[in-house]
Amino acid sequence: MWKVGMSEEVGKALQAVVDRVNQAAARRSKTLPVVPPRLVAVSKTKPPDMVIEAYRKGHRNFGENYVNELVDKASNPQILESCPEIEWHFIGHLQKNNVNKLLGVPNLFMVETVDSVKLADKVNSSWLRLRTASTQTLKIMVQINTSGEESKHGLPPDETVTTVKHILSKCSALHFSGLMTIGRYGYDLADGPNPDFQALLSRRQEVCASLQLPLEDVELSMGMSTDFEHAIEVGSTNVRVGSTIFGNRDYPNTPTPSPEKKSKVPTEEAAKKMERLTVTEQ
Numbered sequence: 001m002w003k004v005g006m007s008e009e010v011g012k013a014l015q016a017v018v019d020r021v022n023q024a025a026a027r028r029s030k031t032l033p034v035v036p037p038r039l040v041a042v043s044k045t046k047p048p049d050m051v052i053e054a055y056r057k058g059h060r061n062f063g064e065n066y067v068n069e070l071v072d073k074a075s076n077p078q079i080l081e082s083c084p085e086i087e088w089h090f091i092g093h094l095q096k097n098n099v100n101k102l103l104g105v106p107n108l109f110m111v112e113t114v115d116s117v118k119l120a121d122k123v124n125s126s127w128l129r130l131r132t133a134s135t136q137t138l139k140i141m142v143q144i145n146t147s148g149e150e151s152k153h154g155l156p157p158d159e160t161v162t163t164v165k166h167i168l169s170k171c172s173a174l175h176f177s178g179l180m181t182i183g184r185y186g187y188d189l190a191d192g193p194n195p196d197f198q199a200l201l202s203r204r205q206e207v208c209a210s211l212q213l214p215l216e217d218v219e220l221s222m223g224m225s226t227d228f229e230h231a232i233e234v235g236s237t238n239v240r241v242g243s244t245i246f247g248n249r250d251y252p253n254t255p256t257p258s259p260e261k262k263s264k265v266p267t268e269e270a271a272k273k274m275e276r277l278t279v280t281e282q
């Protein structure tokens with residue numbers, strides 16, 4: 001359960017992030033395509049009331065990283081009634097056996113995590129069968145594993161062009177919208193521009209040059225709570241921000257680390273473990 005007054009806090013935190021997004025966009029280099037950044041409010045582990053409150057403040061784009069949680073939230077009767085124009089982004093790892101379930105989500109706006117030709121084909125064929133208006137394509141992004149960490153999902157960077165080419169030529173039900181990356185956790189910006197974001201920028205350059213696409217038609221989804229301003233400054237068009245809007249996520253039954261051991265940035269493994277725990281608790 002959430003505290004009384006939590007909803008107001010969501011509104012304030014959201015407005016503060018929106019302001020920071022706009023300020024960061026104003027600092028962008030003039031050489032970058034002028035694409036206003038989209039803020040995706042990542043509501044994972046948070047109750048429907050918080051989503052509704054952010055929607056009432058005018059927010060429309062929300063993100064979830066587990067198929068079951070997205071299905072539950074997007075089909076929640078209160079959300080369906082209060083948020084008719086909500087736009088859901090799927091930002092988690094997608095397995096082929098979950099594709100049909102995901103594509104049935106009401107108000108699904110974009111799948112950001114297509115990371116193989118096989119998965120693209122599966123999403124394409126499912127959408128051909130499931131979509132209601134026959135002309136409507138599904139927006140997807142291709143997730144790239146820019147950091148090369150084995151624990152991270154995503155396409156190996158050198159397969160980007162061939163995969164995008166496949167989607168453009170063979171997946172008629174899909175609209176290729178851009179490239180997405182998570183990148184390594186805890187990168188220190190004091191060491192310079194985040195190399196994972198730079199890697200995504202160069203893959204876009206390559207895709208646009210090889211396939212003759214305008215740069216402004218290929219979005220970049222990169223940047224989370226700790227680094228969304230930097231991401232926007234270097235060209236992100238889609239930032240995924242959770243805890244700075246909705247507060248830290250609670251992970252039931254995970255022991256609270258002792259203060260001296262508590263690090264601000266959890267390791268990838270610890271974070272994943274906690275997320276998994278949370279989901280099985282629900």
Ligand SMILES: *Cc1c(COP(=O)(O)O)cnc(C)c1O
Binds near residue numbers: 042044091182224240
């Ligand atoms: C959870 C999540 C986010 C948001 O993380 P915060 O650090 O809470 O902003 C962004 N992207 C993905 C893929 C996520 O799973």
